[in-house]
Amino acid sequence: MEQPAPFTYDGGRVDPGETQNIRYTVSETYLGDPVKMPVTIVVGERAGPTVVITAATHGDELNGIEVVREVAHEWDLSELRGRLVCLPILNVPGFIAQQRYLPIYDRDLNRAFPGDRTGTGAQRMAARIFENFVAPADLGIDLHTSTRGRSNMLHVRADMGDDTVERVARAFASNVIIDSEGAEGTLRREATAAGTSTITVEMGEAHRFQRSLIDRALDGVRSVFAEFGLLESAHVHWPGWRTVVEDAGEKTWLRADAGGLVDVRVERGAFVEAGERIATIANPFKTSTTAVEAPFDGVLVGVLENPVVYPGNPLCHIVRVDERTRTAIESHER
Known part of the structure; x- marks a missing residue:
């Protein structure tokens, strides 16, 4: 041996x-x-x-x-x-x-x-x-x-x-x-x-x-x-499912376009559809709000935990998934 x-x-x-x-x-x-x-x-x-x-x-x-x-x-x-x-x-x-x-x-x-x-x-x-x-x-x-x-x-x-x-x-x-x-x-x-x-x-x-x-x-x-x-x-x-992100254009950090308090609607690891609201930024009086939407179908690999932001602060990290991966995710979660 x-x-x-x-x-x-x-x-x-x-x-x-x-x-x-x-x-x-x-x-x-x-x-x-x-x-x-x-x-x-x-x-x-x-x-x-x-x-x-x-x-x-x-x-x-x-x-x-x-x-x-x-x-x-x-x-x-x-x-x-x-x-x-x-x-x-x-x-x-x-x-x-x-x-x-x-x-x-x-x-x-x-x-x-x-x-x-x-x-x-x-x-x-x-x-x-x-x-x-x-x-x-x-x-x-x-x-x-x-x-x-x-x-x-x-x-x-x-x-x-x-x-x-x-x-x-x-x-x-x-x-x-x-x-x-x-x-x-x-x-x-x-x-x-x-x-x-x-x-x-x-x-x-x-x-x-x-x-x-x-x-x-x-x-x-x-x-x-x-x-x-x-x-x-x-x-x-x-x-159960996997996506390999090979191109820089297939992932992005979504950043705040306004300062305020953030209400994040999704958890890390969640699948989101293009146009789905991920978070809302509002001032203390909720008289001014800004919606943050998913730019494409994807998975949130990183999300904000601290709910206060300045303009430009990162809110969530999203990676794109294709239809085949989306189907695998949905099948795995059922």
């Missing part, structure tokens, strides 16, 4: 059949105290791919943390083929402060990859994470939520022009896949460029655990593990 290679990082090694929980130093505070990131590494007794699962690149995005923790500490991984690296909280300073960006450097960690050991504080932290735990992997799943005040349905963002990334994205079993390379400096773009085929999973909103979304994401992770042979007992999951 062929065994996987030990997993090594700067300062340690995990051998086949072993699991290690470590706190890995990624930076220092103003007082010179170490900033330590929690890491769980599991190396199976049989050879297979290496997968890295990451969350809380933005410190207030919490749903993914619970997904990573449950995979690492509640799943039976005794039959694991390959190696698993679990990073539940990448942005430790942001998590402690419960804010999106790095409070020490006021930078977006998810624009700092692959990092630079002699660069900014964010780049130095990113380099420590990337070189030790991301670049050695074959596959990556990076878990996110929407920013505060908005909420996303569970969906995948992936560079579908990369064959392995496409395979990961489809295996994750989300209804919606948005095809994009990702912005420069994002974990998934830079990881994929380095040979770690990585997808982003968006789900829910910041500052909370949302159990139904966490459970769906866990199903997605298990489905990826099945697709790539990491767990023999797992099965690849089909979500």
